[in-house]
Amino acid sequence: MPSVSNYPAPRLDSRPAETFRATLGDLATRLDVAAPDRADVAFTGVALGTDHVRTGDLFLGIRGANSHGARFAAKAVEAGATAVLTDAEGASLVPSEVPTVVVEDPRLAAGPASAFLYRDPVASMTSIGITGTQGKTTTAFYVAAAAGMQQSGTIGSIGTTVGDDFFPPVLTTPEAPELQALFAVMREQKLGTVAVEASSHALTLGRVDGFAFDAGVFLNLGHDHRDYHPTQADYFAAKALLLTPEHAKVGIVDIDSHWGRVLAAQATVPVRTTSASGSESADWRAEDVELRAHGSSFTVRSPDGERVRFTTQLTGAFNVNNILAAVAALTESGRDLADLAPGIAALPSVEGRLQRFDFGQPFAAIVDSAHKPEAINAALRAIRTTTPEGRLIAVLGANGHRDAAKRRMMGRFAAMFADVLVITDDNPYDDDPAEIRASLIAGARSSTVEITEIADRREAMAAAVRMARPEDTVVILGKGHERYHALAGGEIAWYDPDVLREVIEAL
Ligand SMILES: CC(=O)N[C@H]1[C@@H](OP(=O)(O)OP(=O)(O)OC[C@H]2O[C@@H](n3ccc(=O)[nH]c3=O)[C@H](O)[C@@H]2O)O[C@H](CO)[C@@H](O)[C@@H]1O[C@H](C)C(=O)N[C@@H](C)C(=O)N[C@H](CCC(=O)O)C(=O)O
Ligand SMILES: Nc1ncnc2c1ncn2[C@@H]1O[C@H](COP(=O)(O)OP(=O)(O)OP(=O)(O)O)[C@@H](O)[C@H]1O
Known part of the structure; x- marks a missing residue:
């Protein structure tokens, strides 16, 4: 799935400018394990995952849920790694010429090894x-x-x-x-x-x-x-x-x-x-x-x-x-x-956390990242107090892939404080979006909340702002700061505040 981002490019590097160096021998001493044959080999960075390898790195070969990272040791060396830290099983997967430090659990050694290199x-x-x-x-x-x-x-x-x-x-x-x-x-x-x-x-x-x-x-x-x-x-x-x-x-x-x-x-x-x-x-x-x-x-x-x-x-x-x-x-x-x-x-605000937007609309408009039952409850309870006379119109979806059990609860908790729920999609990935929406609606049905189902997120947001009267509040839940919308075909660039502005300006 292609990844999208419209975040500002960082000015700094995510690694320190100063070069740090440590030898495998010193690392083995710090981790209290046997020194490898080529103890004098040095490393200047640490990488978990071949995508992160830079020249001079120590590559961590960790058994994951899908595969053993040591399988990718040759790829890591091609990318510039000088050595590998792994477990006994991983050591058997590393090409014999690559200097290797063996520990019982390399995942638990990742923090100590990295802190050691960068001097705590x-x-x-x-x-x-x-x-x-x-x-x-x-x-x-x-x-x-x-x-x-x-x-x-x-x-x-x-x-x-x-x-x-x-x-x-x-x-x-x-x-x-x-x-x-x-x-x-x-x-x-x-x-x-x-x-x-x-x-x-x-x-x-x-x-x-x-x-x-x-x-x-x-x-x-x-x-x-x-x-x-x-x-x-x-x-x-x-x-x-x-x-x-x-x-x-x-x-x-x-x-x-x-x-x-x-x-x-x-x-x-x-x-x-x-x-x-x-x-x-x-x-x-x-x-x-x-x-x-x-x-x-x-x-x-x-x-x-x-x-x-x-x-x-x-x-x-x-x-x-x-x-x-x-x-x-x-x-x-x-x-x-x-x-x-x-x-x-x-502190004026935190991005995507009950963040208010004024695009010249007569009603209050908020973007909030709440995507868990209790967070939805807390966010809508707070917005209820700022909407004393009007209706609380909430746009709500739920993520695909993870934790399907929370979707009904999300619907139920949202219905406690919202007057209108516009049920839509929010990162369904390749799960059936209609099924996700149905779970949210099933949870919300226990209350008297008015429910509208609109699969397309932009259309759902447009519908919410069209129904808003001056005393109402529209809240777009779920994404907050996120810059993508993950659909079955891949991720598309998306930022709720931008879409909110577009649908308000189209009123
Ligand atoms: C469930 C989970 O956390 N999985 C993490 C775990 O993946 P895994 O055990 O499945 O790894 P694997 O796919 O078997 O691969 C094994 C090893 O081979 C390496 N590898 C694999 C392929 C390759 O080409 N090259 C390579 O080096 C991998 O980097 C990994 O070290 O180890 C990987 C590398 O260490 C993590 O990137 C991965 O996080 C994935 C990306 C993830 O989505 N995690 C989420 C669920 C997460 O951590 N979320 C929390 C909470 C979010 C919140 O509530 O806000 C978070 O802190 O973000
Ligand atoms: N202490 C709290 N108790 C209950 N709800 C909270 C609390 N703080 C924030 N919230 C609600 O939860 C939402 C998420 O807040 P925040 O991003 O600070 O939490 P988080 O733990 O970082 O969540 P995530 O892991 O999803 O990023 C907020 O938008 C707000 O609606």
Whole structure:
């Protein structure tokens, strides 16, 4: 499937400018395994996957779900790799002349090996890891804003920001070699803080191995990725890995939800708890919360009783949770609470997160990335409060391929707050789009919501804006920042805000 992107071209390279070098012998010592025959062979980068190989790289041959990466060792050497790190099975697949370091599990060695090459780059900055089904991106941006956007980096589903620079996303959490290289770039740019979204895949696949975040944040747990995690307990266990000594020095846990309270009781690192609802048992609390249509103000009370007033321009009660987590993480990592309020107040929006657009239309128009049941619920609940007199018209689709079980729930949760649902397509890939829409509709039918089904996403958005009256709000759910629409024939370039503008201008 061809890949499309209309993101701005990055100004920086995603690898550090400085050349780092390590020998296989030193690497073997660091990983505590036997040195290979040609221990003096050096490598200057690390690559997981032949697509990423650059001259001088150490290629990681990892057994995957489909094949053993070591099968591609010859291709990696052709692309410039000087050596391979793999397991015993992989070693038998590597051409005999290629220097090879053998470890028990190369996936788990990817982080330590990359951190070793780049000399533990994250140690030079305050690092905050964030997990949770909803709110990772927003909280990462709150961390960066609080610590000063120009001096901070974020790594997550929107992409990677390095001060003003930007790399388009590949995964929510990059594979360890790319993650460590990005940390090294951030160190070169003299950033003081980095906020990283740690997905459940990343935590189980070793992408954040090889270092411990200064603070690990757990926000919440909803329904997601049940194609990868067979049970909710398994999904929780994956997220809980962030709050272990291997991954974080201290844990920040939002205890406004059931799973947060479970984790706070069982985490194996020191935990500080947060509560936006002001729970007296929480270390960090929000007090005197004033929710407004466009933002909120509240007082953060720290564990030692310090009180600082915070304001945000971002809509949604859940952003009180996100801000509390961000400022608790930074303060527990050594920042002064009082210094953090101006940056939070200055953050105007986060791309594709309840983002408002004014294209001259008389009604409110919003793009929001919510594509999971609880996120849809939280987003529409927030928009309901900003639409006191009018109707909430939501355009909703669901992805193909992954987690079919969540589609009905998405429909049901959307119907709780929307007055009109325009059910459409959202990255069906090669799944039957009509079947996906039918699941959403089946979920929504339990309520009195008015439902219109329009397969074509542009037509659906056009229909939504045509039915909107001045007091109404139209929200386009699902894609947020995404720059593609994945259909059976391939990906096409797509950006919801652009299409929204086009359909509004055509009114
Ligand atoms: C389920 C999952 O996470 N799979 C990851 C896994 O793939 P895999 O085990 O199937 O690998 P494989 O296809 O068997 O290939 C084995 C090895 O051979 C290598 N290879 C393969 C072919 C080739 O030509 N050359 C080559 O080098 C591959 O890079 C891999 O290292 O290992 C690969 C390489 O390490 C990852 O790229 C791949 O992520 C895929 C792309 C993916 O889509 N992952 C998603 C589900 C994901 O991680 N999502 C999370 C959460 C998203 C969110 O909630 O926001 C994320 O963090 O993005
Ligand atoms: N703490 C929260 N609790 C519930 N819902 C939230 C929270 N924070 C954000 N949301 C909702 O979830 C949507 C996604 O937010 P965000 O992108 O910050 O989360 P995420 O965890 O990064 O999601 P994804 O992994 O899908 O990118 C937002 O648009 C908002 O509607």
